[in-house]
Each structure stands twice: as C-alpha cells, then as structure tokens.
Amino acid sequence: MGSNITTLAIGYGLPVHLVDVDRPTLDQARARIARQLRHAHLLGALPADQPAGELVTSTSVAGAEGATAVLEAVTELPDVKRKVLAEVAAVVPPGTPLVSNTSGIPIDELAEELPCPEQLVGTHFMNPTYLIKMVELVRGPRTSDAAVAAVESLLGALDRTPVVVRDDPGFVTSRLLHPMINQAARIVERGTATVDAVDTLMQGCLGHPTGPLRTADLIGLDNLVDSLAALYERTGEQSCRPCDLLLEKVASGDLGRKTGQGFYDYGEVLS
Template sequence: MTNLQRIGVVGAGVIGSGVAHLFAQSGHDVVLIDTGEERLAAARATIGRNARLYGMLQKDVPDAGEVLGRIASHADVEALAGTSFVIENITEDWAMKRDVHARIDAVLPPDVPVAANTSAIPITRIASVHRRPERVLGIHFMNPPPVMPMVEIIRAARTDPAVLACAEALVVQAGKQSITVNDSPGFVTNRVMMLMVNEAMFLVHEGVAGAQDVDRLFKTCFGHKMGPLETADLIGLDTVLRSLENIHSEFNDGKYRPCPLLRHKVYAGQVGRKSGEGFYRYGVA
C-alpha cells in the first residue's frame, strides 16, 4: 500500500468527476469508471471546464490538458486492475452500492484499499460485501472536491489501521486535510448538516420565511458562505432526499423525516443546480 500513484474512481457524476479532477490535478494517474461512454464524455467535459476555471482562479495548478491527460476513462470495472487505491462515488442507493462493491471486490487484489464516498450509508454495511472488510473505509468528499480543504475519513468496524493510514497519506498527497471519525449514519458532517437543511426546508414549507430570507439570515448572522437551501441545491435535492432517507432508516428517528416540500421538488425534477431549478433557478450550461 506504499505506491499510491494510480487511483481508481468509480462513478463519474458530480462528486465522482470532482474526485477524479482532484487526484489528476495533484499528479496522480486516474482510472475513471462509469456505465457508459456518454456519461464519461460528459464527465471529461465538466472536468476540463472546471480545470480551466480553477486555472484562472488559482496559482500553481496544472492546465486542463494536463489534468485530462492523467485521466483514463472506462466503462468496465475490470479496468481497475492495477490501481493502488479505489474510491467509489455512485448514487446513495444501497442496492446499487452493494452490486458495485461486489464487482470491485472481484477485480481487486486483497491488499488494495477501497473507500466508499457516501454521505449517509454506514461504511460497515458496505464493507460486509467484501471478502476482506478490513480493506474498506469511508472517505466523504465535500462538493466541489478540488476546492474544499478537508475530507472526512470514516473508520468502519473492521477497518485495518494500516488502511486508514494509507487513506490519510493519500489525502495529504492531494493537498487536503482530513479528520478521521468512527462509523455512524451521516458521520459528523451530514448528520448535523442534513438536520439543518431539512429544518430550513420545513420553514419554507410552513410559510415561516422564503428561501432567500432563510439563506440570508444564515449568511448574515452566522457568516455562512452559503445558506442551507443554496447548499441543498448545490448538493442536489435528490441526493439530500436519499441521505435523509438513509439516516432516518438507520436511526428510526423522526427528526430525520424528509420535508414534504423536498419530496415534491424531487418528484418534479427540480433537484437543484444540476437540473437548473431547485429552491432557486439557475442557467444550465
């Protein structure tokens, strides 16, 4: 586990493409996996666009061509063979996670660490799919991964300390800080943040205040860079809903019951920035 040059990234959605971008930007070779060429092409276009933007805003970052040149995209998990660390980033759906991790486990040698990037599903549950659950841990990247300074590393019930040390070293190589926490639904960040976001939605749902006023209060009074509803739109309201459903299911605690307005917006396809409309309207590139 000493050579961490070749990183496998499974899932090329918003977070997965950001994770691939982060490691390519920090000098790693990346194998990016998703289900089809169209999704992979869209991810590469997003990475290239973001790399050009970050290049204008930050010093000492490689240009878009260099970043994309370090990313090999494939539609088959078999391409993970030869990687030294794998990070899974697919949607917050247990059945899909279970299937993908079973396929990852079948491809990789037993000494390659596997990180699940999830916001709510317990890592110990994901690790149970693997023949060697000791090699599985969680890494929770915040959006957007190339910009956010810190990640949450999650220790599952049987995670090998050497695997944790490997993940911590990899995060440092990527230029980020980390905090390691024990496994619990939602971990630290989402267990707290999802409560705040959901309660903000209830305020709008009940007519206590409009979305703009809720967000403005949080930004002005508490110094938040984004209000809770702007944050929800950035994450994706569909992802917020799945996260709340997972935490609610695991704890069986009514305080995590998703707001009806959240469900309504997801059913209407108004899932935030990526769809062009959530609690706010956005231009879609």
C-alpha cells in the same frame, strides 16, 4: 462527486481510470472535468505548474485491476454501492484500499459482502472537492490500520486534510447539516419565510457561508433526499424524514444547480 474527485486527482498529477455506466455518461463526465479544471485553475485551487494526470475512461471495472486505490462514488443507495464494491474487490489484489465516498451510509454495512472487509474505508468529500480542503475519513469497526494509513496518504497527495471519525449513520457533517437543511425547507413550506430570507438570516446572523438552501442546491436535492431517507431509516429521528417540499422538488426534477432549478433558478444547467 466522481467527476469532482477525478478533477482533484488529475489536477495534482495522479492518473485516473474513471468507470461509469455507459459511454455517453463518460463523455459528459470528461467535458465536466475539463470545465472544472479550468475553474479550479482560474481560482488558483490547483498547482499551476503540475501537468494534469492521465484520464482513462471505460465502462468496465476490469480497469481497476492495476489501481493503487479504488474510490467508489456511485449513487447514495446501499445495495448499489455494495454491488459495485463487490465487483471491484473481485478484480483488485488483496490489500488494495477500497474507498466508499458517502454522505452517511455506515461503512460496516457496505463491507458486509466484501472478501476483505478490513480494506474498506469511508470518505465524505465536500463539493466542490477542489475548493474544500477538509475530508471526513470514516473508519469502520473492521477497517485496518493499513487501509486508513493508505487513504490518509492518498488524501495528503491531493493536499486534502483528513479528519478521522467513527462509523455511524451520517458521521458528523451530514448528521448535523442535512437535518438543518430539512428544517430550513420546512420553514419555507410552512410559509414562515422565503427561501432567500432563510438563507440571508443564516448567513448574516449565524455565519453560514452560503445559507442552507443554497447549499442544498449545490449538494443536489435528490442526493439530499437519499441521504435524509438513509438517516431516517437508521435513526428514526423525525428531523431526518425528508419534508414534503423536498420530495415535491425531486419528483418534479428540480434538483438544484445541476438541473438549473432547485430552491433558486440558475437560468441554465450548471455542472
């Protein structure tokens, strides 16, 4: 999601300082962003007459010092997110909006160790960000009006439509979609229907645009399992406990489109 959001931002002319764990990862991200920019322009999803914003990459959060806003999009693990947000908060001026892109971790949990918890806002961008215009914007109980307004303004500059929701595990989209995908995988696990049959019925009968299992491959099955586990831990709802089939696919490294194999075989790694 970090490279997806970067693609969107530089596609609208905004400069981005992208930080990741090491130089090879950053090199891969830069190549992925270039491919995504080409794809987005081919589809007319980015303004054709807008020069791309400057992209700078580094392995240090010190580069965030002069940022007008900081968006964290690391792995869906609360401790990792809290650590990164705390590191960033230590280098940015007070009042700088901090944004955690998460599919369902409550924002107030992530704000606990921040010196200014009112700066933190949640977003849930959909993948691919340059094709899906709507974004969940999550307001925590301590989030300030100024922080929400700043992030709404940023999303407006990216031609995205924010929908503000209250802080709660899974928010809206993940709380509805991820248990549904989990149940779809359970149906396949029980042998009731094939993967293709489940998706075909959901598309043809219920109007789901791609089918839940094809959507799972796009999300990334590891990301999906992490999100479901976080929901199960916080709600106790059995519908959120990752099913065995999902766990087996993640354990075998079949994570969806990004590895070339998930519920479907993509023949090559796609990113």
